[in-house]
Amino acid sequence: MRFSGLRVLKEGLTGNKGWRPHWRDPEPKPAYDMIIIGGGGHGLATAYYLAREHGLTNIAVLEKGYIGGGNVGRNTTIVRANYFLPGNSEFYSHSLKLWEGLEQELNYNVMHSQRGLINLFHSDGQRDAFARRGNAMINQGDDAELLDRDGVRRHLPYLDFDNARFPVYGGLYHPRGGTARHDAVAWGYARGADERGVDLIQNCEVTGINIEAGSVTGVQTSRGAINARKVGVVVAGRSGQVAEMAGLRLPIESHVLQAFVTEGLKPCIDHVVSFGMGHFYISQSDKGGLVFGGDLDFYASYAQRGNMPMLEHVMEAGMTLMPMIGKARVLRSWGGIMDMTPDGSPIIDKAPVEGLYLNCGWCYGGFKAVPGSGYSFAHLMATDRPHEPAAKFRLDRFRTGRALMDEEGTGSQHNLH
Amino acid sequence: MRITCPICGERDRREFHYQGAAVALDRPAPDAGAESWDDYLHNRENPAGPTRELWHHEAGCGAWLVVTRDTVTHEMQGSELASALQEADS
Numbered sequence: 418m419r420f421s422g423l424r425v426l427k428e429g430l431t432g433n434k435g436w437r438p439h440w441r442d443p444e445p446k447p448a449y450d451m452i453i454i455g456g457g458g459h460g461l462a463t464a465y466y467l468a469r470e471h472g473l474t475n476i477a478v479l480e481k482g483y484i485g486g487g488n489v490g491r492n493t494t495i496v497r498a499n500y501f502l503p504g505n506s507e508f509y510s511h512s513l514k515l516w517e518g519l520e521q522e523l524n525y526n527v528m529h530s531q532r533g534l535i536n537l538f539h540s541d542g543q544r545d546a547f548a549r550r551g552n553a554m555i556n557q558g559d560d561a562e563l564l565d566r567d568g569v570r571r572h573l574p575y576l577d578f579d580n581a582r583f584p585v586y587g588g589l590y591h592p593r594g595g596t597a598r599h600d601a602v603a604w605g606y607a608r609g610a611d612e613r614g615v616d617l618i619q620n621c622e623v624t625g626i627n628i629e630a631g632s633v634t635g636v637q638t639s640r641g642a643i644n645a646r647k648v649g650v651v652v653a654g655r656s657g658q659v660a661e662m663a664g665l666r667l668p669i670e671s672h673v674l675q676a677f678v679t680e681g682l683k684p685c686i687d688h689v690v691s692f693g694m695g696h697f698y699i700s701q702s703d704k705g706g707l708v709f710g711g712d713l714d715f716y717a718s719y720a721q722r723g724n725m726p727m728l729e730h731v732m733e734a735g736m737t738l739m740p741m742i743g744k745a746r747v748l749r750s751w752g753g754i755m756d757m758t759p760d761g762s763p764i765i766d767k768a769p770v771e772g773l774y775l776n777c778g779w780c781y782g783g784f785k786a787v788p789g790s791g792y793s794f795a796h797l798m799a800t801d802r803p804h805e806p807a808a809k810f811r812l813d814r815f816r817t818g819r820a821l822m823d824e825e826g827t828g829s830q831h832n833l834h
Numbered sequence: 835m836r837i838t839c840p841i842c843g844e845r846d847r848r849e850f851h852y853q854g855a856a857v858a859l860d861r862p863a864p865d866a867g868a869e870s871w872d873d874y875l876h877n878r879e880n881p882a883g884p885t886r887e888l889w890h891h892e893a894g895c896g897a898w899l900v901v902t903r904d905t906v907t908h909e910m911q912g913s914e915l916a917s918a919l920q921e922a923d924s
Contacts, residue, residue, distance in 0.1 A: 657880030668876035670854065671905070716835075716852045719882040719906045724835045726848050759876050816872040831878070832854045 418608075419524050439604060440484075440611035445618050448644040449477045451798060452636055453651055454623050454659060456480025458489035458599070458784065459776055460651035461606035462791020463798070464615045470792070471799035474614035477645075479638060481622035485603040488654055491721075491753040492784040493676050493708050495689055495700065497534050497594035498559045501550045504809030504822045505762055506557045511806040512789025513559065513593060519788060525605030527597045528703060534594030534689040535564070535572060537738075539583040543694075547589040554591070562590040572688060575741050583694050583737065594689055596700050602787055626662040626773070633663075633772035649774040649798050654719075654754035656777035663770050667777065668759055668815045670831050673718035673752040674710065674781045675727055679745040681705030686739075695734030699742075707745055709735060713755065713781065715832065722752045755781050759815055761834030762822035765794050766803070766812040774798050775812060780834060838913050841895045853888035855879065856900050859920065882906050888916065 418437050428435050451467065453460045456478045467473045480486075498513035500506045520527055538547050544563075551561035569588045570578065578585045611617055618640070625637035626648065635644035652659050660667045682705045691698035696712035711731035714723045728750060736743055758764065758778035763786070768775050776794045779786060793807035809820050815829065827833040835847040855878055862870040879885070882905055889899045898916040903909065 655882075657878065658882055661879075666873070666877040666879065668878070670878050670880050671882075716903075717855070717880065717885060717887065717905050718908065720908055724847060724908070726846075815876040816868070830875070832852060 420526070439608040440617050443616045443618065445477060445479075445616065445621060445638070445640055445643050447642075448635070449616070450475040450645060451647040451649065452476070452643060452645040453478045453649045454636065455651040456484050456607070456617060456619065457487045457651065457653070458603050458606070458787035459653065459779075459790045459794070460649070461603055461610055461617075462787050463649060463651060463776065463794045464610040465606045465613070466792045466795035467799055468610055468613035468615055470795060473799055477616045477618055477643060478610065479621045479623055479636070479643070480617070480619045481639075483619050484607050484617060485600045488753045488783060489603045489787070490600050491676070491751060492599055493698070493700070493710050494596045494599045494702075494784060495534070495594070495698070496529065496597050496785040497591055497689070498557075498785075499534065499536070499550065499554055499561065499589070499591045499594065500824060501553045502822045502824055504820060505824060506553060508789055508793070508806045508810070509785065510557045510559050511792070512786050515788035515792060516597070516785075517593075519602075519605070523605035523609050525601060525608065527601040527605055529595065529597040530703075531593050531595040532688050532700075533572070534591045534691070535569065535588040536591075536691045536693060537569065537576075537588045538586050539694050540586060544586055551589050560591060560593050562592070564588045564590050573690060575685070575739055577738060577740055580737060583692075596689060596702075598703070599784060606787075606791070623659065623662070626659075628663060628770055631771055633770060647772050647774065647798055649776060649794060650768070651776040651794065653756040653777050653779045653783055656756050656775070660768075660775070663768065663773055665768060665770070667775075669756045669778055670717050671719055672713045672715065672755050672757045673720060673723050674713050674755050675723035675731070675750055675752045676708065676710040677728075677731065677747055677750045678702070679707040679742070679747050682707065682745060685741070690738075692734060692738045695737055697731060697734035697738060699735065699739075706748065707742060713757070714752075718752075719754055720752065721754060723750075755779070757831065757834060759831050759833075760821045760823040760829040761825060763790070763810050764812050765790065765797060765807045765810040767797070767801075768812070835908055835910075837889060837899070837901060837910060839891050839894060839897060839899060840913060840915050841897055842891065845891070845894055849891060849893040851890040851892045853890060856886040856888050858888055859900070859916065884911060889913075
């Protein structure tokens with residue numbers, strides 16, 4: 418089923434009776450060439466690119482809940498490529514390029530909106546750091562522009578520029594940054610994988626990983642055993658539990674990150690704005706709700722909900738930066754479970770078990786990575802060689818200390834990112 | 835979320851700093867080898883359920899606590915002074 422303007426018109430005139438489910442609901446087969454554990458954005462994208470780029474279609478994606486029900490439907494939808502360090506820089510650059518062709522490629526409206534992202538700075542030292550980051554982005558081939566105070570004012574006239582503690586000195590503008598509709602990204606990849614023959618199996622929880630003589634032979638699930646010689650674990654948030662089924666301990670601790678949305682308002686915030694000093698960022702959804710968030714709650718959690726201290730902190734930061742939002746009523750808050758690594762960067766690598774592949778550790782930045790992660794992980798699983806833009810996301814970098822990617826410069830240690 | 839400090843009683847979570855899993859109490863010997871140190875520094879059980887972790891009562895009495903807490907429900911299941919545990923071990 419393809420979407421087109423003509424199709425929408427025809428369906429509109431005929432009672433919308435021609436629409437069909439976007440993917441099948443197959444029974445799991447006893448064996449596949451490959452199994453992807455996790456039907457989130459990254460898992461679905463992996464399955465899609467395995468089929469699209471490598472012609473591998475005898476694949477099952479096993480999802481314990483439903484497609485779009487995990488972190489891919491809980492994030493704050495920001496898409497950007499403003500990383501600084503080698504490793505992250507080329508990876509997110511590649512991912513953003515995939516985003517820019519995604520709607521045409523998937524024939525699916527993911528509402529990718531390159532509305533521009535502005536990271537604010539509030540001191541001379543921060544200005545220097547952001548100038549350097551902007552140069553790194555330009556050297557990578559992406560776009561960045563250092564805005565002075567008046568430059569920020571032209572884009573964001575509503576900020577409290579003369580705040581006593583954090584006066585706005587300027588911002589780093591990333592015009593190609595923006596947002597996308599997160600559910601549609603999951604649905605688009607799901608449909609694309611399904612129509613190429615991938616089985617998307619929902620309500621199918623993996624309960625064990627079968628290993629014989631050091632090699633993976635399949636998985637145990639709530640819907641029976643399924644065999645495969647290659648198994649990809651793409652379950653960020655729950656990576657620790659699934660890795661344990663293979664006898665592994667990962668350099669990951671799961672934390673909760675909260676997000677908030679207000680009632681729908683007329684358009685007022687045109688960009689994605691981040692206020693790093695207050696650990697606050699915000700954008701406005703196409704429905705009009707202000708979508709915003711802050712930092713981790715900073716304790717290990719699988720609860721998918723946070724506590725009041727961080728809620729209070731985020732509200733205070735929002736009011737500090739843009740007092741105009743003070744009368745907007747908050748409709749909902751929720752939490753997502755983040756795979757936090759010691760250096761704050763992800764892992765796409767082979768596991769120390771033959772046939773087992775890991776895609777995890779996305780910390781609080783997994784959404785924008787969905788296309789790039791799927792593309793690179795599919796390459797790794799299909800060819801057994803790392804894909805160049807993701808080649809530095811190695812599992813052993815913590816042990817060796819080589820090529821750590823600590824964007825914040827706070828140290829490679831748990832609970833610092 | 836409120837944490838019971840054995841010295842100060844039940845206090846708001848804001849008074850405490852979270853250090854992480856209580857592995858810090860099982861520090862390997864200096865010559866234990868790279869693998870033990872890698873495991874100690876980086877790899878985690880990361881359980882969904884009861885876990886033991888270190889909290890510092892930094893805005894209170896300054897004590898280090900070993901708190902048992904359920905990571906799925908956030909339920910507090912007990913806390914002890916880290917120093918008392920270490921003395922009991924030695």
